[in-house]
Amino acid sequence: MTPLMKLEHIDKQFPGVRALSDVSIEFYSGEIHALVGENGAGKSTMIKIILSAYKPTSGKIYMEGKEIELAGPLEASKAGIEAVHQELMLVPWLSVARNIFLNHELRLPGTGLFDIRQMEVRASELLDSFGIHIDVTRPVKEFSASVWKMIDIARVVNLNPKLIIFDEPTAILSEREVESLMKKILELKAQGVAVIYISHRLQEIEKLADKISVLRDGHHVGTMSGKGMNEDEIVKCMVGRDVSSFYSRNINVPGEELLRMEHLNLKKGQRDISLSVHRGEIVGLAGLVGAGRTEVAESLFGMNRILSGSIYYKGEKIKPHSVSSMIDRGAYLVPENRKYEGLILRFSVASNIALSAFRHWSRFFYNKKKEGLYAEQMIKTLSIKTPGRMQLVGNLSGGNQQKVVIGKAMVTESEFLIFDEPTVGVDVGAKEEIHNLMDDFVQKNGGILMISSDLPEIIGMCDRVYIMYEGKIVKELRREELSDKNIADYMLGSKGGDGQ
Amino acid sequence: MEKRKKDFFGIFFETGLYRAGILIAMCVVMSFISKDFFKVSNFLNIFRQSSVLLVLAACATGCILTHGIDNSIGGVMSLCGCACGYFLNHNVSIPVAVLLTILIGMSFGCINGLLVGVVKIPPFVSTYGVSYIANGLALILMGSDIFSGFPKTFRTLASGNVLGFPLITIIALGVTGLMYLLFQRSKFGKQVYCVGANHTTAKYSGINTLLTLFLVYIISGCGAAMGGILQVARQSAAQAGMGDTFQMTAIAAIVIGGTSMAGGEGSVFGAVIGALILTLIVNAMNLLGVPALAQSIVTGAIIVLAVLLDVQMKKIQAARAEATA
Known part of the structure; x- marks a missing residue:
């Protein structure tokens, strides 16, 4: 089976810094591929290269077996590569429905005018499937940060991409929302979408990942099967040393x-x-x-x-x-x-x-x-x-x-x-x-x-x-x-x- | 302290010294073009002409540093100038007249501070409104009259010399120096930069953001009043609307000097450079005999060019920062 996307010997050099060196990774359709590493390990650089926001200094990128060279994120989007970014990427004063269809507006046939009614109906259905029940005609700014995130995720999923990158999607989500997101990601996997998942929350990775790739200091340390990995092992690979116990507390007798x-x-x-x-x-x-x-x-x-x-x-x-x-x-x-x-x-x-x-x-x-x-x-x-x-x-x-x-x-x-x-x-x-x-x-x-x-x-x-x-x-x-x-x-x- | 290796250009960019470079370059070019330019008398002239603008720009820098703007400088300056003329013509002694005028300026600053800090109306609009009010009051006070015939001692403010140096410029430099100490070196100045760079963080860090906003607008109002007084002394006359042209020029001087409209970045020194550049342009055009009607076109073009250059410089700076990060 040919991988959906394949990075081969990717190098990325910034003036004075080598952010990635000789990274080769394959991403397959219908697979959740977790990307882990400490901050500064090169995860963001890699994502930006996949989204073609950066050009690699050397190395090749293949998509469905063919070498590709995309000019920028817009072309990547056309090729079916999307990302849910860490930052919130919505227009605050536009309605939820308009945000979901931003740049892909549905139009009334023959006129070129926006079909707002249709967008609202579709947006509402889409969010319902995420377990979010809100009035999609309201501007986004009226909702909390975690709802923003879910709207953003729904927006990206609605584009039917072949490859989705989730960059820390759960950092601001509540427990309940995380659960419905997990469910959605597993659904995407079942539909044959390739998912790249980045998170500092290791329980999520343990739960989701089919494969785990570890980056450390710009190097690809290795890719392992996600099944049967436990948190300690993942952490050890990331940090390169044993992080013995996560929480060491010295319990005191409370004072005044x-x-x-x-x-x-x-x-x-x-x-x-x-x-x-x-x-x-x-x-x-x-x-x-x-x-x-x-x-x-x-x-x-x-x-x-x-x-x-x-x-x-x-x-x-x-x-x-x-x-x-x-x-x-x-x-x-x-x-x-x-x-x-x-x-x-x-x-x-x-x-x-x-x-x-x-x-x-x-x-x-x-x-x-x-x-x-x-x-x-x-x-x-x-x-x-x-x-x-x-x-x-x-x-x-x-x-x-x-x-x-x-x-x-x-x-x-x-x-x-x-x-x-x-x-x-x-x-x-x-x-x-x-x-x-x-x-x-x-x-x-x-x-x-x-x-x-x-x-x-x-x-x-x-x-x-x-x-x-x-x-x-x-x-x-x-x-x-x-x-x-x-x-x-x-x-x-x-x-x-x-x-x- | 870690020693960072800094090349010549690094210092040049990071401190904004290249703006002074532009000023010097303009002088050099002018010296070649016009034989009347490189003369002591002409330089003194430039200083004299720039004095009022210096005061206005230096004092209003604080507002822009807090991510605000004072659009009432022109109006308040007009009103204060007229009020000063009124006091002098009604036998109020000079020090009292000056003091009262400055108090008027400061109270308008207070109103601005109230609107921006407490009522939270965007400064661009609220100060603009205040400008109209001040202008209106000046009109009521003056009608279409022009006050003149002020005491000679008062006019000395503008015409006097100390050791051959114009008194008005000494006053202007004194005010500017004070503003430098206040905004660049003092604790208060640090608060101003913090509020401008990130209002929320400043609040969470225990900085009194409200007081800071109040003070910068009061200082700006004070500057407008001083500008009005000096301008009346220079012209030996006061009339309604006398501050109108100074409004945008003062803001332009601050921005040309590299103070960011986004707040938290810039300096009083920059405002001085900006004011001098703007005055120099007018001086040069006068020497070259550019017709008065065409002068504003040239000034406008140069302002746009200066800001364009600044944007480009910032890009280079950012690229350098990324390269060294």
Whole structure:
């Protein structure tokens, strides 16, 4: 059987960097081919070559046995190659239906005018098959990020491609949506589509992949059958070393109370929120995307108004009104979206690390010397991989960007950290390091509230977990009670619901 | 500190020094074309002519750095100029008149800050509206009158010399220097850049974004007022609409100087270069005897060319950055 697509001895050279060297891989129709590797291993470069957004420096690409040389993504699309990109690729103010048919609009026969009715009907059917039931006449911007993602996926699937690349499709999806996506991908496979699947979530790869190709430092380490692979083996191939245990926690006896929320009712709709975090603890806040977890965290920083209830911080009753006042008290929020909320991508590593602390460093003049000093210190203690502190943060990998955000918090000498999805889009190696940093932080008498949609992370890291469902905390679980099933039941609202 | 190897061109691109290069190149070319150009008197003339623009552009740079714009500079300048003339003609002492005028400018800046920061109306539109209001007030104050006959001491602001150097230019450079310290070197300046580069991140990092926005518009209003005062002193006259032509010129000077309309990038130094380039163009055309009617065509063309060059330079810069990444 001839492979649908075959890369032969592909080299890609950027000025000063060899992103891919001598990569040969075959992709077959009706097969799910997972592509794994740490950030910077060359996955994106390879995808871009398949989509012909990049031209390889040398090497050949065959499609259905014939050598091809496509001029760009548009031609690739015509040849039946599509990708679901990591970034959201929709036009926010156009309707869902128009987005799905963007550039492939259905037209009224004989006129050339758009047949909007027909598009809406078809779009609605299509999304129903993904388990998404929304009004397709509404503009896309009215929906949450995870719905965007599903719309984008539906759009690509609707083009009936021969080869689909999924680049981190599940990073922002909730558990339920991931499940319906998995089902869809298996359907595509049954229809004979070749699927290239990239994800940092190894359980998904374990579940889906027929073949797994590993890239490391631009080299193709090998392709293995996906059947019977377990996570540890995959990780070992990716990193090139044993990552012994994913979650190493040193459990402490909880110290004094850092934060206590009592019966908070919040403006954005969260009701009767009560929780507490002590020194030495990592407390989880689990729930589906949209359950209101981020909103609870934001209430501590004056970004979500408190209608009633009280907040105690270090035993003192406080009224949070601004981010800066809470930073001054030693609390820090590491936000969910590091690119748009945590960092200024076109500023240097040093400037970013200084963002929250520089107010205190100087009276009138900006203290560049201190900025440099703290930056060097953070780069060292957090082992941020960067050519130097003047490197632009936008050029770093996801994991290192996240470490810069953590560095921002560290230089303010925080004692209480809220992490919102701390390891989304972070590769396994860096993920482990971030978890170690968190463990270290609570060892040193700090406290952490961690919001996460990653169940293994919640189970592995937390001393206690609060589970939110539709704006309410429905359950508190102790470490020994934590299990996939137990948490998921409450997250999905199938257990608990009312009273705790 | 890691030592990065930087070649000559690297420094040239990254610091935006090539804009100063353009300015110098223009001077060199002019020296060959016109024998009247390379004279001390002509240079002093250029400085004198550019002073008002320097003040306006330097003070308004902050707004653009925050990803905003102050479209009310012209209107506020007109109103402030007229108000200053009014005060002087009604026997208010010069320092008090100047102070009151600056207060008027700052209060308009306050209104802009309120509209942009609190009410959250896009700055392009809100400041444009404010400009109309200021212009209207100037018209009510003046009708079609022209105020003149100001005290000689006041006119010295523009006509005076200190050690052979125009006083007005010294004032302008003083204001510009202050703006440089404020935007480039101070803690506040860093906040301005942060808010412009990423408002959300600035907020999450505990920067008081609202106060920052307020202050940049107040500074810009203050600049418009000072510009108005200096212009009245220069012309020895105040009339409604006197600031109109300065509006776009000031914005153009900032943008030609390399300050990005997208916010978070640029400098006061750039605005100075921009203002000097624009003044130099007019000066050169006068020396070459380009008819007044054709001058705006040439100015327009040069503005477009300057921005085009900047876009190209940025592309080269980006390519270089990718190459070294």
